[in-house]
Amino acid sequence: MTLAGEALFDATGRFTGFRGSAVVTEAPSGGEQKTGALVDPAFGSLPLSDPQFGRRIDGALRGPLSRIIATAETISGQFDGPIRADYARYAGDIAHAGRHLLGLVDDLADLQNIERPGFKAARDEIDLGDLARRAVGLLGMKAEEKGIRIDAPRTDDRAPATGEFRRVLQVLLNLLGNAIRYSPENSLIWIRVNREGDRAMVTVADQGQGIDAEQQAVVFEKFERLGRTDSGGSGLGLYIARRLARAMDGELTVDSAPGQGARFTLSLPARDA
Known part of the structure; x- marks a missing residue:
């Protein structure tokens, strides 16, 4: 696989990502090489429980969605030159929708x-205050x-616990993201x-x-969305x-x-500091 790309920056010089391509070179049994754009694998009849299912979802969707988002953000940010304001808004909407779909891919991969x-x-040694x-x-x-104002734990507020660092952070990001999504403005x-x-x-x-x-x-439960009918989440x-909480002996x-x-x-097994 050959990756090629260029760094993107907004008008203030802030790094915003990369734009590029991925090319796969295959070597069939006859020895002749074939080169072409990255081809997504077929899903076939794999059940959701098959470990390959999550990998194939990731391979089939993540790459194209990432390219859509990067291109839309380039257009929206007018990095290649000015465009009509309404076109920039349309591109921003496309990027937002792409990020939403990418979030669904993440949820499906986690579900599997x-x-x-x-x-x-x-079982990492963590501090819930630090992760919050x-x-x-x-x-x-x-x-x-x-x-919205967030009243976070003070730097000296600690709650030593046992749990997987990245998974606990994932849970907290979900809870805080939901709180922001469903809270009224200026709350x-x-x-x-x-x-x-x-x-803890x-x-x-x-x-x-x-x-x-x-x-x-x-x-x-799966696909429940707090009674909302908007497109703010997957319900997963x-x-x-x-x-995840229960997998860490928590709740x-x-x-x-x-x-x-x-x-x-979120409660997890406490540990002594």
Whole structure:
């Protein structure tokens, strides 16, 4: 495989990604080489439980979607010259849709992975306070765009726990992302860490519309989207998050009522500092 590309920068000189191509050179049994654009593998009749299914989804969709996003962002950012404002907006919409579809690919790959027999998470020594602050750092700009203030744990707020570092961060990003998505503008989201007995906990709370008892009963099931009908997510995030929590000997729960926001709490095995 040959990769070629160029770095892209916006008008302020900020790096925004790469634009390029991938070419695969095949060597058939006869020895003659064939060169061509990257060809996605066929799915055939593979079941979702087959480990190859997730890899083939990734190979078939991630590359083309990444190219669509990069091209649309280049057009939207007018890196190759000025264009009509409405065309730039259209390109921005295409890039946004591409990122949404790429998120669905990530969710499907995660779904296939966590439902694989024998799936286990690593047992890292982590600090829920540190991971909560990292999540805020990654999504803080998204919250600012809606005028939402995030009250994050202080630097000395610690909750030592055992769990896989990247998976715990993934769960927290999902919880915080949902809180931002479903919170009204100019509202507050707060995140707290604490310990109760042998459990370390982190709670993400918002001032959104809340979740009624009927929705709470199904909110962690596949394709449930907190009663929303917009295109903001796949409906797999909370299902994956709870499966990950349980794979780390933890739990993910919700406490809410209509009009009173929602509180999602991740608990994991605590450890001594």
